[in-house]
Amino acid sequence: MEKIRLGISTCLLGEPVRYDGGHKLDRFLTETLGQYVEYVPVCPEVECGLPVPRESMHLEGDSEAPRLVTSRTKQDMTARMVEWAGERVIALEQEGLCGFIFKSNSPSSGMERVRVYNEKGLPVKSGVGIFARIFMEHFSLLPVEDEGRLHDPELRENFIERIFTLKRWRETLAHGRSRGNLVVFHTRHKLLILSHSPKHYQVMGKWVAQAKDVPLKEFYQNYQVLLTEALNLKATPKKNSNVLSHMMGYFKEQLSSDEKQELLEVIDHYRQEFIPLVVPITLIGHYVRKYDQPYLKEQVYLNPHPVELQLRNHV
Numbered sequence: 001m002e003k004i005r006l007g008i009s010t011c012l013l014g015e016p017v018r019y020d021g022g023h024k025l026d027r028f029l030t031e032t033l034g035q036y037v038e039y040v041p042v043c044p045e046v047e048c049g050l051p052v053p054r055e056s057m058h059l060e061g062d063s064e065a066p067r068l069v070t071s072r073t074k075q076d077m078t079a080r081m082v083e084w085a086g087e088r089v090i091a092l093e094q095e096g097l098c099g100f101i102f103k104s105n106s107p108s109s110g111m112e113r114v115r116v117y118n119e120k121g122l123p124v125k126s127g128v129g130i131f132a133r134i135f136m137e138h139f140s141l142l143p144v145e146d147e148g149r150l151h152d153p154e155l156r157e158n159f160i161e162r163i164f165t166l167k168r169w170r171e172t173l174a175h176g177r178s179r180g181n182l183v184v185f186h187t188r189h190k191l192l193i194l195s196h197s198p199k200h201y202q203v204m205g206k207w208v209a210q211a212k213d214v215p216l217k218e219f220y221q222n223y224q225v226l227l228t229e230a231l232n233l234k235a236t237p238k239k240n241s242n243v244l245s246h247m248m249g250y251f252k253e254q255l256s257s258d259e260k261q262e263l264l265e266v267i268d269h270y271r272q273e274f275i276p277l278v279v280p281i282t283l284i285g286h287y288v289r290k291y292d293q294p295y296l297k298e299q300v301y302l303n304p305h306p307v308e309l310q311l312r313n314h315v
């Protein structure tokens with residue numbers, strides 16, 4: 001499998017680029033996810049010309065438009081960082097990124113809740129790092145996370161699901177834009193979309209049905225926006241249980257009453273969060289294979305990312 005290209009804050013790879021000459025190696029990112037991902041490292045502070053080691057920095061002023069200032073000598077680095085970041089995001093367009101993993105809490109790289117010091121010198125956790133903000137504005141449809149949030153199993157599963165979906169979307173684009181290709185992509189992703197947003201499932205179904213009346217470019221652009229919006233919404237046990245019950249309906253004729261009862265119990269235990277999602281998914285996957293159900297066996301929902309990552313063992 002061709003690896004997914006992801007941008008990443010350089011220090012998370014173990015490179016000694018931090019202000020104090022240290023790093024923030026994250027072994028899940030390098031060793032586990034790293035088997036499927038090719039990282040494109042970005043260290044805003046070093047790449048904009050600052051040395052290692054260097055004086056530490058923080059954000060000051062208005063949370064919506066803070067300044068990047070060195071902590072001791074109070075040098076304002078904002079203009080330098082903004083100019084560099086504007087050029088860097090344009091260069092990153094060539095990298096084919098499917099997402100970005102930021103270093104949390106950094107005044108340059110943090111994507112949310114970064115400390116901003118007000119005029120009284122008090123920190124408020126309400127800022128976004130200067131580079132992270134420019135990146136997210138420039139690549140508004142790309143999945144982004146920080147390494148701290150990725151310790152949460154639900155956020156981790158959701159982020160990795162989104163980057164794998166974006167990779168499949170890019171592969172579909174590479175096969176050429178046609179209404180037929182988009183319908184195939186949508187059909188395979190229907191239940192995945194339903195698990196995140198029943199509303200988007202409806203809207204996207206209608207949108208795809210109108211395919212022949214919409215110019216192809218607009219059709220693809222709008223579809224990607226809707227897909228991004230849908231997957232940004234969390235797949236909860238309640239929404240997943242609805243999808244699992246929907247899938248069960250495909251086996252009405254084949255399953256015995258005992259088998260139906262067992263599957264209903266497993267889905268209910270998952271909905272009540274007694275067991276992880278992998279349990280009902282495995283049981284349904286077994287019936288899909290056994291009865292060779294043609295629609296379900298094509299559904300990405302059953303297998304949205306490599307099983308070796310064990311993401312559904314923890315949600």
Ligand code: SF4
Binds near residue numbers: 009045
């Ligand atoms: S947090 Fe960002 S700017 Fe700081 S060392 Fe890591 S990559 Fe560089």
